[in-house]
Every structure is written in structure tokens, then in C-alpha cells.
Amino acid sequence: MQMSKILTLVICSLLVVNANAQSSEDDYVELIQRQLGGEMEVAVTSGFVDLLTDEYAYEVEFSNKWKQAIGQALWYGLQTNKKPGIILIKKTINENKYGIQLETALDYGGLRDKIKVLVWPDDFKVIVPPDPEPAVPLGKKYWLTISTQTRHNSGCRYFQDSQGQFCAKNEGTACKRCGG
Template sequence: MTTALNRMTGSILALTISASAAVSRAQPSESWYQQVWCEGMDGKVEHRLKDGRRIDCLTDQYAIEIEFARKWPEAIGQSLNYSMLTGKQAGIVLILKTAEDQSHWQRLKTVIKHYTLPIKAWQLGP
């Protein structure tokens, strides 16, 4: 009985350690980046529009979409739409989690420049 109890206790301990390690490796969520970046810019996080949609960050000057790098095309449309609805300038904060995400940043900047889109872009990360 004691051996079985020791094995079970050991298994529970191993699962607890494994779960803790997984949590410590977890990447911050998009909402975490929104909160940190927007508050640092004295903006309003998750500003709700009349139709129920939410702008990730609204500052005195910008309506900003904050998005992970791979979703850069969506960020263009959302930022322009939020700009139109608020009368503020469009902005995008692109979250780069890895060095490979730099290619998404370059694509975003290339499209903005090619079409002379009125979008201010910032990058978060490497």
C-alpha cells in the first residue's frame, strides 16, 4: 500500500512540475500586449464602438489594431475601418514573437508604402 501511495504521490508531483513548466513557457496573450502597450501610450484599451465592436487601443491621435505578426493583413483592414469610424488616424501594432516574424513586419510595411496607406505602424518584439 505504501509503495502504491508513493508512486501515486510521485506521479502527482511529476504532473504538477510538468504543468508549471508548461505555464512558464506559455506566451503572453494578445490582450496582455494590448494592455501593456496601450496603457504605456496613455490609451484606452478595448474601446467599445456603438455597434459593439472593440478597438484594441484608442489614443488621442490613433485608433490602433494590435495583432500577432501572421495576422498582419487583417490588421490593415481593421485599422482603416476603426480610423473611419472614429475620425482618428489608423494604427497597427504588430507583435513579433520570433525573429522569423520579421518577414511579416516587412510585408506590412511594403503594402502600406506601396498603396500609400494612411497607417502608422509599430512593432513589438525582436
């Protein structure tokens, strides 16, 4: 009986830690790359471009690090012969101030029209699952949870019940509960 209590405590602790885990910058870069296209983590002299598209070299940064993003975006643009861009990751509405500070600094330096600035999620189409339907649409048997890249089949409790999208049978990692 004592062993089962310890096991339950360990499992609950792991669930709490997992629930509080924060997304990394790389997680956001991957989500953004799906919408903008381009290549992630491109090596250049003294650094890596987070996202390189046909037109822009983007530095993706959490909004409170906007000052660092300016220099990196300019350097990566120079290194790749692309226009410099910054994508700020805003986690809460309270972080709007960082976008304002960035825009003000760019205005002051005469760089507003030189560096493209986007803010996640404001300037992106954030994928939200559709309302549950009575039947699974034809050809839509699998659901991919975006944050974990876990694939669920139509019988799973997480099917269309997480932020994600329909996917093919071979996308993502199969859910351990339903086999995806």
C-alpha cells in the same frame, strides 16, 4: 509513497504547461497601453478597437496577421474619427518579414502616410529589471512582474529577478510565496 510520486508528476506537468504558455494579444495590448496610454477594447460598430489614444485607433495584431490589421485599423479609424494605427507583435527576429510585407503593401496602396505602424518590441521601451543592487532603494519595497502582474516583496527570490518594475503595495496580485 506511490501518492507522492503521482503528486510530484502532476506538479511537474503543470509547471511545464505554465512555462510553455504563450502570451495572448491582450497581454501585449496591456503592456503597450502602459506606455502609450489610451483606452483598451473600445467598442465600435462591428468590432473593438484594441487601443484608442487621443490621436490614434490602434489595431494590435500578431505580425503574421498583418493583412487583417490593415482593414481593421482603417475601419476603427473611421468609426472613432481618429488616425488609424497598427501595432505588430513580433515574437522572434524571423518575423521581421511580416513588417516588411506590411510596409510594402501600404506603399503599394498609397497608405504609408495614412496608417501609423509600430512594431513590438522594436518601437517600444521594453522594461528590463535593473542590475541587482546591494540594498533596496528607499521606497522601492515591491516588485511587479509584468507578464503575470505578480507583486513580490524585497525578501522574495523573484524581487528584481524578473522582467518588471517597482510598484506600490496595492498593485498586482500578491506572490503566493512571499505574500507580496
